[in-house]
Amino acid sequence: MAMDEAAFAELTQAFSSAALDPSQWRPAMSKLADALGAVGCALELSDLTSGEAVIDNTAQLDGDLARLYEDRIFAINPRIRRAVPLRLGAIADDASLVDRDDPANGEFFDWLSRTPYYYLIGGKILAQDGAVGFLTANFSQAHGMATAEHHKVFAALTPHLINTMSAARAITRRSLRGEALTLEALGTERAFAFLSADGRLVEASVGFEALLRAQDTLRLRQGELTADRPGERRMVETFLAAAVGRRSPLAPPAPIRLRGTQGVRGLVLRAAPLAPRHDAYDIFRPAALLTLTDLDQPHRVRRGDLESLFGLTEREAEIAARLVEGATLERIAAALEISEHTVRQHLKSVFGKVGVTRQAELVAVVARLV
Known part of the structure; x- marks a missing residue:
């Protein structure tokens, strides 16, 4: 099996679409399976804190085998035990993931022998905020184990998949399922924007535009981001060039911090490349995603998220959010015109619904949603 440059570019473009629309993961995985001669490809995401797992495999199991996997086999799967500790970007196959003796x-293996797939190769594409994720290709028993060519494809593709997953989670609430992962997200307060292949901003969220207007560090001139301070201008130029792959395709640049004159801590600019340079794009195919964080602004917790995710009441969500945003119980009570005793009673209910026992644990959980 060999893959030429055009075929690889088509694959990376297919996965880039998944950064904006999660329904595109399955078509992209089907393309990869066909290219590799695999029975199917699977995307497996797990939250190690909550135990939530999302598994999508293009090769479907019948009902009994699928239920057996969910009820029993998942918990004893030796591949998972060995894959979770791997570093981000690691490539592994059955030679290192299972001991057949x-x-x-x-x-x-008894369960596996009854499935359409038997051997596996995959890359670790997510290791963030307690969540881990893998994309794998699965081969039949007749096909045999993954070859050196399969390893080459995964070695080239996995950095791209890491960027795709990073971009997807930057846009959404960072849930495993990536709800509302569409261009409608541009109307949110999250500060992110898309770059074209020549480094110009082609789209920006409401939050990104608002943050640009509110600070004196970064400016948009003729569609390009630039720093006001001469000493930081070159830093931004180098960062954006790396973001769109002018130097090393698909290698995300290290984040940069810009100081300006108003804030003490400054702005943090991050990037996730979405496709190789010179790839074939449709009318709108961004080359990279940018996120912007103002370290001097207190983070704002979305109350509605707390209500929908944990079943909190409106008052409970308000108290939990204010606590995470740095307010003391005394200040919360004064702002809401209730007693501290009432605040503590609401917090007790919040702890039970979120599954924590202390304020520090609540802050740690909710802060991951920001």
Whole structure:
């Protein structure tokens, strides 16, 4: 099996679409499976804190086998135990993920022998905020294990998949399922924007535009971001060039911090490349995604998220959000015109619904949603 440059560019473009629309993961995985001669490809995402897992495989199991996997096999899968500790970007196959001589793996291999796939190769594409994710290709028993060519494809593709996942999570609320992952997200307060292949802003969220107007560090001139301070201008130019792959395709540049004159801590600019340079784009195919964070602004917790995710009441969500934003119980009580005792009673209910026992734990959980 060999893959030429044009075929690889088509694959990366297909996965780039998934950064904006999660429904495109499956078509992209089907393209990859066809290119590799695999039975199917799978995207597996897990939250190690909550235990939530999302698994989408283009090769479907029948009902009984799928239920057995969910009820029993997932918990004893030796591949998962060995894959979770791997570094981000690692590539692995069955040679390193399973020990076929270990009798403890017998039940797993008995189940596997009844599925359409048997061997696996995959890359770790997510390791962020307690969540891990893998994209794998699965081969039949007749096909045999992954080859050196399969490893080459995954080695080239995995950095791109990491960027795609990073971009997707920057746009959404960072949930595993990526709700509302469409261009409608541009109307949100999250500060992100898309770059064209020549480094110009082609789209920006409401939050990004508002942050640009509110600070004196970055400016938009003729569609290009630039720094006001001469000493930082070159830093921004180098960063944007790396973001769109002018130096190393698909290698995300390290984030940069810009100081300006108003704030003490400054702005943090991050980027996630979305496609190789010189790739074939449709009318709108961004080359990179930018996120902008003002370190001098207190983060704002979305009350509606707390209500929908944890079932909090409006008052409980307001108290939890204010606590995470740095207010003391005394200040919360004064602002809401209730007693501290009432605030503590509401917090007790919040703890039960969120699944924590202390204020520090609540802050740690809610802060991950910001």
